[in-house]
Amino acid sequence: MLDRTQPDHDQSAEDLASDGVPDHVAETQPAALGWRPLNWLKRAGQFFFALSFSSLTRRIVSLNLAGLVALVASILYLSQFRAGLIDARAQSLLVQAEIIAGAIAASATVQTNAITIDPDRLLDLKPGETYAGPDDYSPLDFPINPERVAPVLRTLISPTKTRARIYDPNGSLLLDSRNLENVLRYDLPPPSTEKPGIVERGMVAVRTWLNRGDLPLYRELGPENGNGYTEVADALQGQKRSMVRVNARGEVIVSVAVPVLRSRAIHGALMLSTQGDDIDQMVTAERLAILKVGGVAAAVMIMLSLLLASTIAGPVRRLADSAERVRRRIKTRVEIPDFTRRRDEIGHLSGALRDMTNALYSRIEAIEMFAADVAHELKNPLTSLRSAVETLPLARNENSRARLLEVIEHDVKRLDRLISDISDASRLDAELQRQDAMPVDLRRLLTTLVSVANETKLGHDVAVEARFEGRGPNDSFAVPGHDSRLGQVVANLLSNAQSFSEPGNKVRLTCRRARSEIEIVVDDDGPGIRDDALERIFERFYTDRPHQGFGQNSGLGLSISKQIVDAHGGRIWAENRAGPQDADGAPTVAGARFVVRLPAL
Numbered sequence: 001m002l003d004r005t006q007p008d009h010d011q012s013a014e015d016l017a018s019d020g021v022p023d024h025v026a027e028t029q030p031a032a033l034g035w036r037p038l039n040w041l042k043r044a045g046q047f048f049f050a051l052s053f054s055s056l057t058r059r060i061v062s063l064n065l066a067g068l069v070a071l072v073a074s075i076l077y078l079s080q081f082r083a084g085l086i087d088a089r090a091q092s093l094l095v096q097a098e099i100i101a102g103a104i105a106a107s108a109t110v111q112t113n114a115i116t117i118d119p120d121r122l123l124d125l126k127p128g129e130t131y132a133g134p135d136d137y138s139p140l141d142f143p144i145n146p147e148r149v150a151p152v153l154r155t156l157i158s159p160t161k162t163r164a165r166i167y168d169p170n171g172s173l174l175l176d177s178r179n180l181e182n183v184l185r186y187d188l189p190p191p192s193t194e195k196p197g198i199v200e201r202g203m204v205a206v207r208t209w210l211n212r213g214d215l216p217l218y219r220e221l222g223p224e225n226g227n228g229y230t231e232v233a234d235a236l237q238g239q240k241r242s243m244v245r246v247n248a249r250g251e252v253i254v255s256v257a258v259p260v261l262r263s264r265a266i267h268g269a270l271m272l273s274t275q276g277d278d279i280d281q282m283v284t285a286e287r288l289a290i291l292k293v294g295g296v297a298a299a300v301m302i303m304l305s306l307l308l309a310s311t312i313a314g315p316v317r318r319l320a321d322s323a324e325r326v327r328r329r330i331k332t333r334v335e336i337p338d339f340t341r342r343r344d345e346i347g348h349l350s351g352a353l354r355d356m357t358n359a360l361y362s363r364i365e366a367i368e369m370f371a372a373d374v375a376h377e378l379k380n381p382l383t384s385l386r387s388a389v390e391t392l393p394l395a396r397n398e399n400s401r402a403r404l405l406e407v408i409e410h411d412v413k414r415l416d417r418l419i420s421d422i423s424d425a426s427r428l429d430a431e432l433q434r435q436d437a438m439p440v441d442l443r444r445l446l447t448t449l450v451s452v453a454n455e456t457k458l459g460h461d462v463a464v465e466a467r468f469e470g471r472g473p474n475d476s477f478a479v480p481g482h483d484s485r486l487g488q489v490v491a492n493l494l495s496n497a498q499s500f501s502e503p504g505n506k507v508r509l510t511c512r513r514a515r516s517e518i519e520i521v522v523d524d525d526g527p528g529i530r531d532d533a534l535e536r537i538f539e540r541f542y543t544d545r546p547h548q549g550f551g552q553n554s555g556l557g558l559s560i561s562k563q564i565v566d567a568h569g570g571r572i573w574a575e576n577r578a579g580p581q582d583a584d585g586a587p588t589v590a591g592a593r594f595v596v597r598l599p600a601l
Helices: 011-019 037-052 055-077 080-106 119-124 146-157 198-212 230-235 278-328 345-394 398-426 428-434 442-459 483-500 557-567
Strands: 108-111 114-117 162-167 173-176 241-246 252-262 265-274 438-441 463-469 478-481 506-514 517-523 571-579 588-599
Touching: 055 278, 080 146, 080 162, 080 241, 080 252, 080 265, 080 278, 146 162, 146 173, 230 241, 230 252, 230 265, 252 278, 278 345, 345 398, 398 428, 398 557, 428 483, 428 557, 438 442, 438 483, 442 463, 442 483, 442 506, 442 517, 463 483, 478 483, 478 588, 483 506, 483 517, 483 557, 483 588, 557 571
Parallel strands: 463 506
Antiparallel strands: 108 114, 162 173, 162 265, 241 252, 252 265, 438 478, 506 517, 517 588, 571 588
16 A cells, blocks of 8 residues: 655755756854855756756756857848948048049149149148149149159048049059058058967958958059049049958958049049948957947847756756656555646646646556455455365265255356456446547437336346436437446346335336436335445445445446546446335435436537
C-alpha cells in the first residue's frame, strides 16, 4: 500500500541540485545571523549559473538578442544620417567650388599667360557672383597661371579639409592643393611594408561592407587623365557634377567639379574632394553612439530574458525533475510542485501533471488492493479444497466420501467463477480504452435483454417487464458507448433483482430521459438492502446473500457494473423503495432499486 502522508525527504536536496537554488530563496535568515550580502550574491550567482545551462533559457536569450542585433545592423547599414551627411557635404562642396571658381575667374587681371587677382576681395563674393574686370579683356587671351592662382587657392582651401584640383580645358592637371607650399596637407598615410593584421583587415572589410553598397571605387588618376573623372569631364562641358565613391579602405570620398567661366567661356575646371576619413569620422561617431545604445539595450534585454526564462525554464525543469522522481520511486509518493496559482500554461501544466500523478497513484493503489483481494478470495476455496483432498483418503464410508467430493466440486466451481470474473474485471479498462464509443440504442438493447431474461429466468420464476417513458413510441434513447458492456450491466442488475425476488413476483425496468441523461431504473420486490451496505455492495468481492449458501457468488458483478458505468461517464447507485407503514407507524421497505444514469446523445 502507498503511504499518502509520507514526506519526500530527498526532494529538497534534489531540487537544489537540479534548480541551482533552493525552493525558498527568499526565506528570511535568523535574526542572529543578520543580512549577508556575500551569501545573497552567491545564491544569485548559482541561480544565473543554473539558468545559463538551460536550453530553453539559451533559446529565449538568443532569439531576443538576434532581433536586437538585426535591428542595430539594419540601422547601421541603412542609416539615413550617412545619406543625409553625404548629400549635405556634396551641396557644401558645390557652393564652395562655385565661390572659388567665380573668384578665380572674376578677380584676375589679364596679362600674357597670367591671371592677376585680388585675394582680399574674393571673400566678399557670394555664390554665383563674379567680380568683373575691364570690358576690353578678350576671353581668348585668358590662360590660367598656376603661380597666380596658388595664393588664392591657398587662402580659400586652408581652413577646410578639402582637396582642390584645377584642370585646363584639355583635362590636364594644372594645380593640386596637396602640392602647394604652406598649405595644410591631408595625405593618405604611406603604404606600410608590413601587411595589415587580422583585426585591421576585419575592420576594413566591415567598413567597406557598410559603406560600399552600390558606390563606385575611387582611383587616383595621373595628371594627364582629368577626363577620367566623370565630374571633371562634365565640368569641362559646362555642367556642375558631384560624385560619391569609396576608396580601397572603405572610406567615403565626395567630389564635385564646376567649370571656371569667364565671359561665358570655359577656361578650365575646379574639382573639390573630401579627405578619406572626413565623412567616415562623423559616420563612425554616429555608429558608435548607435552601438552604445544597442549595447545598453542588449544588457537590458539579457536581464529581462533571464527573468522571463526564470519564470518558464525554472518551473518546467522542476516539473520535469519531479516527474523523473515519480518514475524512479514509484513506490514512494512524490508531490509535483504546485504552480496552479499561475494563470498561464505553466500553471495548467502543473495542474495536469498533479492530476495525472494522483490518478497514477490511485490506480497503483487500486491494483495493489485488487491483488490483495484476489489473493484473499482465492485462498479461501483453495484452503477448503486442500482440506477436503487431505481428508478424502481418511473417509470410512461412501457417504463421507460423497460429501467430500461435493465440497471439492463446489470449491472448484467457485475457483472457476472467481478466476473468470477476475479476468473479466482485469481486462475491462484496456478493452474500453481500445474500442471507440458508438451510438447505442437503449430501447432496442433493453428490449432484447428483457426478452432473454423472460425466456431463461435463470432458475427463477420471476418475470421482467420493461417500460419506456418518452414523448412517443418511436423515441430513441441513444447514448455513446459499447453496447456489449452496457448490456452486461443491465443483465447483471436484472439477474440480481430476479435472485432476490420471490417466485411469482415481477422485476420492473424503466427507461426515461432526465434532461441531458438517460435513466435506467430496475425495481424488485425483494427484502431490500441494509442501510450500511448501500455503498459497500459495489466493492469488489463483497456479497450479502443470507438466503443463499456460501460461495455461490464472487461479489464482482456490481463492482464490474460500476466500473463500466464510470468508464461511460455515468453514475450508478442503489436505494430502497419505501413501502407502507407498519402497525407501529414505522416505514417499511418494498424492495431494492438500482438507478443508472448515462449521458445522452
